[in-house]
Structure formats: C-alpha cells, structure tokens
Amino acid sequence: MNKSMIIPDMVQELLSTTTKGLPKLTDKLCTLLSLPALITDPHYQILASSSPAGEPAINSILAVQQLDKIGGISVSKYQITTTDLDLSGIGSPITHENNTLGYVFIFPKDDQSHEAYAPLLSFSASLGAIQLHRKLEMRQEKMKFKEAFLFDLLYGNIKQKEDIYEYARVWDWNFNLPLTVLVFALEDFNHVLTDKQLINTLLYIIERTLLEVSIKPITMKRQNQVIVVLPMKAEQSKKHRAKMESFSKNIISQMKALHPDEIFSCGIGKTYESPVDLFRSYQEAKVAFELGDILGIEIPFFSDLGLERILYKHDLQELKEFFETTLGDVVLYDENNNAQLMETLEGLVTYQFDMTAASQALFLHRNTLRYRIKKIEEILDLKLDDLNNKLNITAAIKMKQLRKI
Amino acid sequence: MFKQLGYSFHADDCIGCKACEIACKNENQTPTNIRWRKVTKTSGDFFLSVSCNHCDNPECFRVCPERAFTKRQDGIVEIDENRCTGCQLCVSACPYSAPQFDPETHKVSKCQMCYPRQDAGLPPACVEACTTGALKLVDLNTFSDPEAVRTLPGFPNIKITSPSIVFYPEKPRKRYFIK
Amino acid sequence: MFSMKDGIYRNTCPRNCYGTCGILSHVKNGRLIKVTGDPEHGYSKGSLCAKGYAFTQYVYSPERIKYPMVQCPRGSGKWKRISWEEAYTTISLKMIELNQRYGSNLASGYNKFSGNLGLLHYATEGMFNSIGPHTKPIGNPCALTGKLAMNRSFGESFSSVPEDMAGSKLIVLWGANPAVTNVHQMKFINEARQKGAHLVVIDPIFTQTAKKADLYIQIHPGTDRLLADGIAKLIIEKQEHSLEFLEEQTTGWPEYKHYLENQMTIKEVCKQTGIELEALIELSELYGRIKPVSTWAGLGVQRNSLGSDSISAINSLAAVTGNLFIPNGGLYFMHFDVDDFPCALKNHKGPLHPTISEPREVDISDFASNALQLTEPPLKFLWIASRNITQDHNLKAWSDLFQELELIVTVDLYMTKTAEKSDIVLPAATHFEEEDLNVGYWHYWLSINQKAIPPYYEAKSDLQIARELTTKLNELSPGFSNFPATKEPIDWIKGELTPEIMDLYALNSYKDLLQRPYQKNIEKNFSTKRKNFHLFAANGKKNQMRERQAEPNGYQLITPQALLKIHSQYEALTWLHGRQDESYIELSAEAAQRNDINDQEKIAVFNDQGQIIGVAKINSHLPKNIILAHQAGNNPINQLIIQQNKKDDVSTYFYDSIVYIRKWSEANV
Ligand code: SF4
Numbered sequence A: 001m002n003k004s005m006i007i008p009d010m011v012q013e014l015l016s017t018t019t020k021g022l023p024k025l026t027d028k029l030c031t032l033l034s035l036p037a038l039i040t041d042p043h044y045q046i047l048a049s050s051s052p053a054g055e056p057a058i059n060s061i062l063a064v065q066q067l068d069k070i071g072g073i074s075v076s077k078y079q080i081t082t083t084d085l086d087l088s089g090i091g092s093p094i095t096h097e098n099n100t101l102g103y104v105f106i107f108p109k110d111d112q113s114h115e116a117y118a119p120l121l122s123f124s125a126s127l128g129a130i131q132l133h134r135k136l137e138m139r140q141e142k143m144k145f146k147e148a149f150l151f152d153l154l155y156g157n158i159k160q161k162e163d164i165y166e167y168a169r170v171w172d173w174n175f176n177l178p179l180t181v182l183v184f185a186l187e188d189f190n191h192v193l194t195d196k197q198l199i200n201t202l203l204y205i206i207e208r209t210l211l212e213v214s215i216k217p218i219t220m221k222r223q224n225q226v227i228v229v230l231p232m233k234a235e236q237s238k239k240h241r242a243k244m245e246s247f248s249k250n251i252i253s254q255m256k257a258l259h260p261d262e263i264f265s266c267g268i269g270k271t272y273e274s275p276v277d278l279f280r281s282y283q284e285a286k287v288a289f290e291l292g293d294i295l296g297i298e299i300p301f302f303s304d305l306g307l308e309r310i311l312y313k314h315d316l317q318e319l320k321e322f323f324e325t326t327l328g329d330v331v332l333y334d335e336n337n338n339a340q341l342m343e344t345l346e347g348l349v350t351y352q353f354d355m356t357a358a359s360q361a362l363f364l365h366r367n368t369l370r371y372r373i374k375k376i377e378e379i380l381d382l383k384l385d386d387l388n389n390k391l392n393i394t395a396a397i398k399m400k401q402l403r404k405i
Numbered sequence B: 001m002f003k004q005l006g007y008s009f010h011a012d013d014c015i016g017c018k019a020c021e022i023a024c025k026n027e028n029q030t031p032t033n034i035r036w037r038k039v040t041k042t043s044g045d046f047f048l049s050v051s052c053n054h055c056d057n058p059e060c061f062r063v064c065p066e067r068a069f070t071k072r073q074d075g076i077v078e079i080d081e082n083r084c085t086g087c088q089l090c091v092s093a094c095p096y097s098a099p100q101f102d103p104e105t106h107k108v109s110k111c112q113m114c115y116p117r118q119d120a121g122l123p124p125a126c127v128e129a130c131t132t133g134a135l136k137l138v139d140l141n142t143f144s145d146p147e148a149v150r151t152l153p154g155f156p157n158i159k160i161t162s163p164s165i166v167f168y169p170e171k172p173r174k175r176y177f178i179k
Numbered sequence C: 001m002f003s004m005k006d007g008i009y010r011n012t013c014p015r016n017c018y019g020t021c022g023i024l025s026h027v028k029n030g031r032l033i034k035v036t037g038d039p040e041h042g043y044s045k046g047s048l049c050a051k052g053y054a055f056t057q058y059v060y061s062p063e064r065i066k067y068p069m070v071q072c073p074r075g076s077g078k079w080k081r082i083s084w085e086e087a088y089t090t091i092s093l094k095m096i097e098l099n100q101r102y103g104s105n106l107a108s109g110y111n112k113f114s115g116n117l118g119l120l121h122y123a124t125e126g127m128f129n130s131i132g133p134h135t136k137p138i139g140n141p142c143a144l145t146g147k148l149a150m151n152r153s154f155g156e157s158f159s160s161v162p163e164d165m166a167g168s169k170l171i172v173l174w175g176a177n178p179a180v181t182n183v184h185q186m187k188f189i190n191e192a193r194q195k196g197a198h199l200v201v202i203d204p205i206f207t208q209t210a211k212k213a214d215l216y217i218q219i220h221p222g223t224d225r226l227l228a229d230g231i232a233k234l235i236i237e238k239q240e241h242s243l244e245f246l247e248e249q250t251t252g253w254p255e256y257k258h259y260l261e262n263q264m265t266i267k268e269v270c271k272q273t274g275i276e277l278e279a280l281i282e283l284s285e286l287y288g289r290i291k292p293v294s295t296w297a298g299l300g301v302q303r304n305s306l307g308s309d310s311i312s313a314i315n316s317l318a319a320v321t322g323n324l325f326i327p328n329g330g331l332y333f334m335h336f337d338v339d340d341f342p343c344a345l346k347n348h349k350g351p352l353h354p355t356i357s358e359p360r361e362v363d364i365s366d367f368a369s370n371a372l373q374l375t376e377p378p379l380k381f382l383w384i385a386s387r388n389i390t391q392d393h394n395l396k397a398w399s400d401l402f403q404e405l406e407l408i409v410t411v412d413l414y415m416t417k418t419a420e421k422s423d424i425v426l427p428a429a430t431h432f433e434e435e436d437l438n439v440g441y442w443h444y445w446l447s448i449n450q451k452a453i454p455p456y457y458e459a460k461s462d463l464q465i466a467r468e469l470t471t472k473l474n475e476l477s478p479g480f481s482n483f484p485a486t487k488e489p490i491d492w493i494k495g496e497l498t499p500e501i502m503d504l505y506a507l508n509s510y511k512d513l514l515q516r517p518y519q520k521n522i523e524k525n526f527s528t529k530r531k532n533f534h535l536f537a538a539n540g541k542k543n544q545m546r547e548r549q550a551e552p553n554g555y556q557l558i559t560p561q562a563l564l565k566i567h568s569q570y571e572a573l574t575w576l577h578g579r580q581d582e583s584y585i586e587l588s589a590e591a592a593q594r595n596d597i598n599d600q601e602k603i604a605v606f607n608d609q610g611q612i613i614g615v616a617k618i619n620s621h622l623p624k625n626i627i628l629a630h631q632a633g634n635n636p637i638n639q640l641i642i643q644q645n646k647k648d649d650v651s652t653y654f655y656d657s658i659v660y661i662r663k664w665s666e667a668n669v
C-alpha cells in the first residue's frame, strides 16, 4: 500500500460522515482501522462507541488517566479503565474555540506504533468538533426555548393548565403528576466567572443524580440557583418527602466534596397537584431557602416553617416585647453572671426538649443540663415541663434566631 | 433574553425633591392617595425613593389567591387588575408597601415599571424625572459594581423577597457648626 | 399656530422660580393628560420638578374658580355667580365713577407680582397704563437689594451661565439652597462633583443643600460680608490673589487692599461669624488654590439689612481669586434680561392727563401701609392679580386698607385668602390655557408658551381680561382707555421679538420657538476681557449685627421657602401635600430648653405684630438664636415680619424680624 495515498482516502471516507452523527464517525473509524473507537463528552460519558466484530463493546468508563503526549500535537496516550478491563489507547480532546467538547479515543494493538495514528486521530477530533459544536448549538437553542417555558411556568405567567401540558409534551415531561419545586443555591454568589461555573457544575450533578434514579431532569439555572421540578410518582407518595430529603442531602454533599470552601443550600416548596400552581411551590422553596439559612436548617421544607414565617414577618417591636417578657431575665442573668443559659435553651429547643439529644449536642453531662434547667426554671419562676411554657420559650427562641433580637 | 430590570439608587445624590414620586402620578394619573413611588426621609437623615422592587422572589405573587401577578421575562412584576378581587393579601405580604389598595375601585395597583414606556424605548417616568441622577434603571442580570450595596439602613428587610434594587450609600462629609 | 388638536404642545412654566422649565403638554380630546419636560430645553433638559409634574392636577383641581363671582357683603362667604359681562360692567362703572369723583384715575390701582412671569402677563400693567395716570406698585420685594449690589460691582446685572457650573472645580454657595428652590441646578452641581469638584455651602441653616455639601460652614445670619472679607484677607496674605486681574480689570484695588490689611482682623471675623479659624483657613485654601471657582450669592444673603454689603463683599472675593470672568468660574445671582425686551404691555403709553403727568407709585414692599397714606385721592379701587397678599408682611395694614377700599377685584386660580376678602373674583387661566412668551432670570433660555387646552370653565387670561374690560370701559365712556384691544396674543408675541431680540437669540421667526427654546448669545456678556469691576471696601462700617442681638429673649425669625410650594401657589394640590401638617416651627435644642418646650408640642411665636401657632420641631443644628418657620400655610408667618429702618433701595428684609416664643396654652390665646 502506498502510505501517502492512505490518508487522503481515509479522510475522504471519514468526511462523508460529517453530517451523519457521532456513531457513524466511530463506526467509520472502527472499520477503516479495525480498531475500537470511542467518543465521549467532556466528563468522559460515552457518546458513541464502535468495536470491530467479535471484540467486546466498550460501554462504560470508570476512570481515565492521561499519559505521555505524542509529538507536538494534542494527541496523548491514555489509560482507560472499564468495568471489565484496563485499556491503553490514544486519545485527543475535541475542542472548539478553546472549549473542550469531548474526547475521541482509539485502541491500537500493543504491537502497533501509536504515533502513526496521531494525525488521523486529530483529524477525527476536528470532525467530531464540528458535530459536537452543532449539537451544542442545537441544545442551547432548545434550552433557550425550554428556559423561557420554565421561567413562565415558575413565575405563573401561563394561566391555562392546557397550555402547560402542551408545552411540557415538547420535552416529554409528565405534568399530570403532582409537582414540587426544589431550589439549590450557592451562597454569597457573585457575578464572576468562577461562580457561574460552580452553578454549571451544580446543574450537572443534579441532572446526573436524577438520571441515576431514572427521573427525567426538569431543571433551570437562574443566577445563583438551580431550580428542580420534581414529579411525584403515585406509588411513591408516602416516601416522597424522605426521598426529596435524601436527594437534596446527596446533592449538597456531592457539591461539598467537590468545593469544600463554598456553601450550597436548598429549599423545598410544597407539592401541588396542578402545574398552574407550580409558581407557588417555587416561591415557597425560595422562602424556605432563606429561612433555612437563617435558622441553620439543612434541608428546609416550606411546609415545616409555618410559625417561623409568621414570626419572621411580624412587627418587630411586638416580638421584642414578647421576647423580653419571656426570656429577658435569662439574658440578664447570663450577662451578669457570665453564664450560657440562653445557649442551653437554644439547644433544648433545637432538640425539642429531648434531654439526651440536647446534652449530646451541647457536650454537656445530663446532670449539668438538669442543673441548668433548674436554674432557668428558678430565674423564670416557671416549670419547663408545662407544655405552654415550652411553647412560649420555643417561640421566643425562634424570634431571637429569626430576627436577631 | 432574560433580564432582571431594577433600580439603582444613590442616596448621596438624592435631594428628596419628590419629582420622581409626582412624575409617577403624572404618568399614570393615579388617584391622590395611591402612591406607587414614595420618597421618605430615613432616620439617618437621607432620603429613599421606593416603588415596587420587582423582586426576584415576589411575595405579593406567592400569596395572591387569584394569580393576578406575573413576572415578565425582563423581570417586571405586573399585576392584572382584572384578576384582583381586593383581598389585600399582597399588600400585607410585600415588605415595601408597594401594592396600593384603592378603596374606591376596591382593587390593588402598583408600579409596573412603566413597561409601556420601556417597550417604546423610554426610561420609566420616575427615572426620567430625577434631575440629580439619583434614581436609575439597571439590569441586575448584568449589573456589577463593587461600590453598590444591597440595602441601606431604613430600607425594609431584603431577605426572602430579594428586591431588584441596589444602592449607593452616602459619602462622609465635613461640617462646621457654630459652637 | 394655536390650534387645539390632540398632540404635544410646548409650554413654559411661568412661575416665579429659577427653572422657567420647558414643558411638553400631552393633550387628548382637549384635555391635558400629562406633562413631560422638554428635552430641547438646555437648562431643565427634559425634566420638571415635583410641582411641575403636578400640573394636571393644578389645571383640573375642583378647587379652581370656575366663574366670575361677586361676594356681598365682602368677607361674608356669600358668593354669587355672575357673568363676565356683569363683572366688567360693575368694575367699569366703579372706575368711571371714581374718575368723575376725583378727576383722574389715581383712585384706581392694582397690586400684582410674580405669580406668572410671562411677558403677556404684563397685560395688567398695560390695562392700567391705558387709562392714564393711576396708582401702581413699584419695586421687587425679593431681589432688589441684591440687584443694586450687583450694579454697584459690575455696573449692570451680572449672573453667570448656570450650565457652566458643571465644569467648575469648586462651587461655593452663599445662602443658596438649590436642593429646595432650584432642583435643576443640582444636576449641574452633581455633574461637577462627579468630576471631582468640591461643593461648599455657607448658610446659617443646615439646609438640604448643606447636607449634600462636601464642606458645610454654619454662619451667623448677616455676617457673610465679614466672612468674604476674611477669606480675601487670608488669600492676599498668602499671595494667592490674582494680582494681574485686580490691577487691570478692577477699580478700587488699593482701597480694598488697604481695608483688608489694616482695618479688620481675622479674630474679629471668627467672633462675628461664629466660624472657627480652622474652617476659615480651609475655605481660604480652597478659594485660593482651586480654579475655576463658581460663587453663588444666594437670595438668602441679601434678605437682611446687611445684605447689600454682603453681596458686594462676596463679589469682591470672587474677583480677588481671579475667578470672575473665566470659563466655568463666575458669579451667580440672577439676571434681569427681561429688560432687553420691549415689554410692550408693561410700557404701554396711556392717554395724557392735563395736570397729572405720571402714575402714582407705591412701594410694593410695604404696599398696604403706603397705600393707606395716600390722599387726594385716596385709593378706592384695587385690582389684585397673581398675588396672594398673605405672602406679604404687615397684614394689619392690609386689613386697614381693605376697610378703605370701595371695590376689590381679585383675579386668581383658587380662592386664596386674598380672594376671600374681595368683592369680585375673576377666574384666571393657567398657562396651558393661554399664549405667552417666557424669559428666565437664572438661565438664558427664551421659550414660547402655546395654548394647549381650552380654558377651564370660564377662565380667561390676563390679556383677554384686559382686552374685554377696556372695551367695556370705552363702550360706557368712550375714550376712557387706549388699549389696543383688537391685538391678538400672537401679535403681542411677535411684537416682543424685535429684530434686535431675534439677533440676540439667533431666531428667524417666532415659529422657530415652536420647535425648541433658544438660548441667548451670551458670549458678548461674559467676555474675559471685561473691565471696571468695582471692589468693595467696607470702610468704616461697624458690625451692627451683634448690636441688634441686644433684644434679651428674642429670636431671629427666618422663613425659607418650602420645597413643594413657591410661596402659596401650590397649597391646593393634594398630590403634593398629604394630610400631615407641614407647618412646623423649628427651634434649637437650647431655645426649647430655655422655654421649656418639648418636641412636637404646640407653641406660639409672637411679637408686637401678632402671633402664630405651630408645632415645635427641635432642630439640633439650628443656631440658638434662630427660629425657622416655613412660608405660607394657614397661619401666615409673614404677619410677624415688620420692616424697621426703611430705605428705598432694599428688598423686604424677610429675615430681620425678632420674635419670641412660648408654650401654647388655651389660657393665653
Ligand atoms: S416590591 Fe412588593 S409588590 Fe413589588 S415584587 Fe416585591 S413583593 Fe411584590
């Protein structure tokens, strides 16, 4: 074979796939070279994979390790681990205007010279770039449309149920199920690039996590937030709340693992039967988010925050008076005796007056806690086992936390 | 495509002349006791000029049983008076006293950020009226200025609703009083 | 030109205000639906003030007078609607009868001022001129002192171009409070500040503008002359003065210098003005080192008996630093360019009287007392236009005068306190209902005022009234008036736009003004080469200020303008005034303590002229010897103002009255 002729022929053949999608490109690479070929997204999720007849298909990737570069171009050697085996191959990033859109890999036999494939691989990468870029554009196009719909949905701008169903069908979303809105957000968000990227990662993780449990993601980015619309399957209604809680915890802990310095929080709205009410769920989720933030609740549900919301909005002067009459003496005692009785009370309220839980959380011996409670009872001249007193104290403590009295 | 239109307010430049407040009445011909924009003096001895803040999380909107509110894609929070039944839940939900109840029509109305003017390429009437340049229109989706702050003393709590307004505080000054 | 189709018309705010703003009036179905600022107007630049934006309410206020009405007996409140015809006849018959009784029209007179400054509003003057010698007011109660002081310094009126202030590096306001009285100027001041300029405010009162100043200096009222001289002295000591300018372009430099160097001390300045040395030095350094500096001698400075000297001294200070005639520097006061115009109505020549050659003049600053002195003939018929005399002081004299008058006619928009005391009221038109031509007295723009809407009910413009009343007079007594009653408003406007005026404003025809306002060609006036500025040396003047403080428990009463009122013109507008009463009387913490008065308590302010009641507001920044009360309101504060040492060349010294305060109680009412 005349070597100088091979490439133009192959180029011709590969070019013919440009408009036909990524699988055609890997198929062509695979048949031309008789080698397995693979295209992934920037996160190494497989987009297309072809293997010569008789060889096992590569369907999932566990880890990718970049090894030496080959020559001066972007092609490198890679070590790729799948569920069954370790593969060594060569790969090239697929880039467009400095953005990495994905990777293309081939896996030469051990005895073949890796270098010889480099030019062809980088050519394939450029072809891949054309396709991936077009795909990205289409996706963005569709996203814009989708965002406009979600925006209108979340701000109650579509008043007719039927219109909503109609739109939802475009993305194959089932809005006949009861829906809940969850909001995840980065605190202290600034309009800087790095923060914007954090939100992209948050979105990616949320979508991936949803897909893992086979839920079609209905999500939207909005400044510092990612908004998730979660349908509830009928058979789940009992466990729904627990599911949302663990899902949210999961997302937040994943984000924490990736970015330990940043604070991500969430808020969860109420569940509504009709999508025209979804805007309420969205607003509720944001209110829950804000209150959760003030009160230090990890996964705040709007429906749990009734008293808090009332207290938060109530006339400050009146609240102050109530707080003064209820707990003023304890505060005074703390000040004069350098004591921490208020802290003790706050702990008790947080653990709903459960002595064991509170003493653990406060790092106090049960007896010490008991002594302190007695002291408080003395100062206030009341009994803490009376439900009414508990209620007043709980309310006063919440006022303090919410309104910084 | 999406915007979050809002106001920027320079406490340092505002002289409390109320041109903005009255220009709003002139533009919208609201009845005497309906004030979509209000200029008030704070206890810190500077002025605030406040209307509806077209909040990111509009509470008015969450509590309205008639779904009378909408938020446009440019961020403007509108109220559809035809849907309003005058229950006034929004009036008590809004921290900024923006929705105004008219006992005569038994309806609530509020600043619509002069969207008919904006759609025609004009600034809101209040912004146009502000000779000192204290009141301006900004798009908070793209706005960024390290000197701007989210609130000033005397402005109601911004938590929860996240109002679309940014502020510039007063600068320190030198004063000699007769002793 | 003055058709009344739907659309946008050009109007000009004619009120006695620095702005003289250009208005675009939006008219639909013959109704004014809204107003916006005229973006073509180079001073107001497309915005109005709060009062301007309330014009739709002003025009359609249900409180406007709708028809001519007669009240019988006077003051009873029993008003009866009459036709214009009846009104004209009653008035004409009285005028003719008085003429027959006394052999001249001197028993007929008018009092008119400043409600509307349009050139066609001289119709009232024109109307009276047209009947030969009569009784007329003279003088300008607000700005005369300053005007004369300016003439002394510059040889003529002088006031720099307001827009140029935006390019100044230092702006010094003496007794001026533009944040309240001239909001548009704040735009140019803010623009300068954004470019790094310094704003200095010198005022006895910690005004809204003072709060915005980078440097505020509080001063004892009436001592501005000393401060200006003190700063000039410090600047000359440090050799920071503009020697070349002083030698070439001024007169009186040696005397002035000699005076500063030998006849006054900085110690004296500090003592009299109440200003500490540190502030004095700081201000002199700013004045001495920064250029260009804009200096604004506000009307507040001249409203006391030492005002004239203060203005002269401030002018001289601006000269010392060489800032007078340089670009973006200059001296601001106000100008009187309206005098460039023919003012044909004002200067209309009436028929000659065989024995009386001149009209009889009454000083407007104390019109009532002076009018009471008139004999042979006494004043019997008074026509009051554009004026609410509750603005005036000496209300006692006014009520005495009203006793003497046989007929009082008031032309106004609303039932003012003055109108309530008249025999006949005539409904006046607003500027939206009439044609006019307007010149500023602060900025240099000339603008037209179109008739935008039909008159409210039976309202008529002053010019229309003049035309119709004089026609009636001639009908009943041929030849009584020589008023050119057939001349239309547009003819009068064209008459004002003489070739010289058109040249001055670069106009080709009145029609140009329908497109936009025009600015006067001001370069000629403000040449940097000007000569003969006269420096003022206060030789031998003692500082009377302290002596007047001899009154043991007295306070000096100061009555500045409130934001939303120009005198009493806007009181009827609910948009501008909520239900809360704004008639606070401000006093210092010390005065409150001395008189055992608490904040928000009712107090009485009194002197031998009368007493007013108000709510006390403690103002911790008020000097201890000053009481502050806002002009107008139901309890006219001006009744406490009495002018003492009267001279002819002075504005009313609104700021000079001494008052006392006490807790109010039913017992001593
Ligand atoms: S300011 Fe009040 S009325 Fe306006 S959007 Fe916010 S909550 Fe609603």
Ligand code: SF4
Binding pocket: B023, B024, B025, B027, B028, B036, B037, B051, B052, B110, B111, B112, B113, B114, B124, B125, B126, B127
């Ligand atoms: S934006 Fe328009 S409606 Fe809103 S306060 Fe300003 S002038 Fe009034």
Ligand code: SF4
Binding pocket: B013, B014, B015, B016, B017, B018, B019, B020, B021, B039, B047, B049, B129, B130, B131, B132, B133, B134, B135
């Ligand atoms: S118009 Fe501007 S300066 Fe005047 S009160 Fe409003 S915001 Fe302040």
